Amino acid sequence: MHKPVLLVIAHGSRDPRHAATVHALVRRVRSLRPGLRVETGFLDFNVPSVQGVLESLAAEGVQDVVALPLLLTRAFHAKADIPAVLSQAPSRLRIRQADVLGPSPLLLRALERRLREAGLRPADRSRTGVVLASAGSTDPEAIAVIAEIAREWWHTGWCAVRPAFASASLPRTEDAVHELRAAGCARVAVAPYVLAPGFLPDRIARGAAEADVLAAVLGPAREVARVVLERYDEARLPMVTALGA
Numbered sequence: 001m002h003k004p005v006l007l008v009i010a011h012g013s014r015d016p017r018h019a020a021t022v023h024a025l026v027r028r029v030r031s032l033r034p035g036l037r038v039e040t041g042f043l044d045f046n047v048p049s050v051q052g053v054l055e056s057l058a059a060e061g062v063q064d065v066v067a068l069p070l071l072l073t074r075a076f077h078a079k080a081d082i083p084a085v086l087s088q089a090p091s092r093l094r095i096r097q098a099d100v101l102g103p104s105p106l107l108l109r110a111l112e113r114r115l116r117e118a119g120l121r122p123a124d125r126s127r128t129g130v131v132l133a134s135a136g137s138t139d140p141e142a143i144a145v146i147a148e149i150a151r152e153w154w155h156t157g158w159c160a161v162r163p164a165f166a167s168a169s170l171p172r173t174e175d176a177v178h179e180l181r182a183a184g185c186a187r188v189a190v191a192p193y194v195l196a197p198g199f200l201p202d203r204i205a206r207g208a209a210e211a212d213v214l215a216a217v218l219g220p221a222r223e224v225a226r227v228v229l230e231r232y233d234e235a236r237l238p239m240v241t242a243l244g245a
Helices: 018-031 050-060 076-085 103-116 122-125 140-152 173-182 198-209 222-236
Strands: 005-009 040-043 064-069 094-097 129-132 160-165 187-193
Touching: 005 018, 005 050, 005 160, 005 222, 018 040, 040 076, 050 064, 050 076, 064 222, 076 094, 076 103, 094 103, 094 222, 103 198, 103 222, 122 129, 129 140, 129 173, 140 160, 160 173, 173 187, 173 198, 187 198
Parallel strands: 005 040, 005 064, 064 094, 129 160, 129 187
Antiparallel strands: none
């Protein structure tokens, strides 16, 4: 029995760094699971489009696809945009929509990795406040998830962890940095909870101007690739409801 094709669905961006990072992550996924066919489609701005990839797969005779939203929270794109696109797929395809990537302990490990790579030492942990900076959303569920991740991460030994948002919600990154300073944290680090560079991650970086450490985006971290494969495997389980069923 052939394994379902994994279709990674990214948002897309006018910023070329976005697509380059998505493709690097997909290459990492392929390296961790040789033999699994992994395709990439974009909702907007970049090619190939999700619809185009699905039509090509159907024309090849592919029958089963796991469509995985390359998103960290379950907000509008996961709830509306992606199901709408998948509903227009060729009828011969059996498609399961996988869950979004977050939350996951592996993503926290990826955040920790990026902070270490930016120069934060383990000895600095107890006196460092961290800004968990996400893109932001108008979806209350997504905002609540970010706040809960910040609370859980704080319990691992940081001086404090505060959520921040680049759009749609408050506080902004710079405000969270100031709040952590006022709370008495000796050092402040900003950890972007975003997958790829672009307009909103650049806004996060500008807001981190007065922080001591700014980590890179999650990008093609090994931990992120492992979460992608976890979500793929979960979507293949018999009890997962196929899209439209």
